[in-house]
Amino acid sequence: MQPEDHRQANRHEGSVSRRTVLGAGAAAAAGLLLTAGASPGESRGNGLGSLNRMWDAIVIGAGAAGLGAARKLSDAGKQVLVIEARDRIGGRMWTDRTSLSIPHERGGELVHGHNVSTWDLIRQQNLKTHRWEDKFAKINTGDSVWNSAKDFDTFHFPQGAPSFPGEIPRPMVGESAETWLARIGIPRSNYPIYFWVIEGDSEQFDVLPATRVAGELEFVLEMQQYSGEMPPEEYGDYRVIGGYDQVLRPLVRGVEIRHSSVVHTIEYRKNRVDVHTNNGSFKSRVVVMAVPGGVLKSGAIKFDPPLPDARRTAIDEISYLPVFKGILEFAEPVVPADPTLPRRWDVAALFSENPPTLWDASLGTPGYKGQLIVTWMTGGKAQELLDLTVAERHQAGLETVRKFAGDPGLKHVGATTYDWSKDRFALGAYPGPFSRRSGLSDPVGGVLFWAGMTTSTIHSSRDSGTKAATLALDALR
Structure with a gap:
């Protein structure tokens, strides 16, 4: 868009x-121009071969929550694929580098607090x-x-x-x-x-x-x-200084990302999830849903079987x-x-x-x-x-x-x-x-895990992704 x-x-x-x-x-939770050596639309890793492979985990959404989850899973040695609808990472953390004379933030702009989790990303890059x-x-x-x-x-x-x-x-x-x-x-x-x-x-x-x-x-x-x-x-x-998007570079390093891939259907059962997009279908043992609550509420993504009534009600109250x-x-x-x-x-x-x-x-x-x-x-x-x-x-x-x-x-x-x-x-x-914030994060079917739906800061989004990934790792064990 x-x-x-x-x-x-x-x-x-x-x-x-x-x-x-x-x-x-x-505090708007999140958007960013793709960094870390990949141009918009580019995938890393095995390319088209990923269509037929069984991943340990698929993360849907490459905002701060999704990338937080992907980093945790990848660091644990799991084979991870991130599926992102946009041609860039970051979601609502979006550093615009072209519209004005210097980079500026269309979405999330501030690090809220002096000891939140964003600082490890800032310090390791000397930003x-x-x-x-x-x-x-x-x-x-x-x-x-x-x-x-x-x-x-x-x-x-x-x-x-x-x-x-x-x-x-x-x-x-x-x-x-x-x-x-x-x-x-x-x-x-x-x-x-x-x-x-x-x-x-x-x-x-x-x-x-x-x-x-x-x-x-x-x-x-x-x-x-x-x-x-x-x-x-x-x-x-x-x-x-120089763009909030820089903090995401360590999170995407070595992670395969499928850009411009819009998820429309998720089929899930014990030990397997099939994710269907406009650019093909992908399968994994678990999925981390790091999609904004507004998108889930709109019904743009269908679940088979349908989500439990209590979860659907909770999403509708976002x-x-x-x-x-x-x-x-x-x-x-x-x-x-x-x-x-x-x-x-x-x-x-x-x-x-x-x-x-x-x-x-x-x-x-x-x-x-x-x-x-x-x-x-x-x-x-x-x-x-x-x-x-x-x-x-x-x-x-x-x-x-x-x-x-x-x-x-x-x-x-x-x-x-x-x-x-x-x-x-x-x-x-x-x-x-x-916005309702309760009843949204519990796993569904032992294979669907949830992050970032109602967070309003970059660090809380990332933290929610890390938490969801920790639960997913327990399931993978």
Whole structure:
């Protein structure tokens, strides 16, 4: 599927926030340009001879989950074939190296955390990263002061903290977060920035169930006792300089991959699975399904015999979150209008705008004189942007950048975006707060294993593939 592209010549269960203030999203699980010495469409290994061979394991899907599984199986000495519908690996981790002046991420962009499994891939290749440090936000464009993510003001209520002499009134069944907060005396005008961050990284509070925010309110109330600059955070978000796709090179090394092979039917029985594609049929002892939940939900892949009713029900209850990510290129870095902000910044959010969140997607790129700015939103507000034409989406993002820069005449020199919900091999960016995540990963028939259906980060996708491969290895023994 071709990307939409527009170039201008001129802490606890139920928590929905991202573990870091103003992390502002980009957890989209996964996409990437093929690396590691193989061109798109090329297979490694035995070529056409693979059609008649019995593999130990077949992995369906060459995203982070599938490649994580393939690496684990291959390292255990198993004969592994990866079948991928696209002409590239990576799935929703996709480094675009052609549309703008430097590589940029159409899908997953950030390493979320300093000790997640992605780091072993980064370190063994000595890849460079840039950590988000300078993050700022305003609730309203006209507010006089930018709030720093390093300051406890992020948790403070602009009109004063509410008081609950007894327990916080609990949400009623079916009550939205916005309705519940208003009922207990917290209108939108008194939301702390922390709440606006949740809306920008998940779903808006008029839709999000109150039960998903109750724990966040308790946390915010605990933070009222603190003021000033927060201690340095251990958690951090990092960009891989030169393209996120580089982290997948060690995973694909020595693994045979069949590109442009769309699976339509899977026949399974004890000790054997037959995988039928548009490019022939393949057989193996076990299969790891590393296909996005949206694709499984669509019924594009048929199972014979049909999957158990409980599994089918679980798949049908997968729900994906609307995500808008537009990328604007500027000939030179955009300088904030507020002189108190650093000239080079990482994240800025104007929550009265749509899209509200901006981040620098080029900082740290050697020799690059311009700037790539990602414009970002999730949930219903993201869907409003996705319903626009591509040019209108970029214009909306440009208006937010103009207000940040205080320059109504600011122009960009290139732009790109992608709607993952329209991608037939994804059918969604990443699972949202309403997506079912239980009952999806247990093996079926002792031969079908599952990975990556509802993960929302690169490392969790890869980890799910490793876990599925471990179960498959037990079955092979």
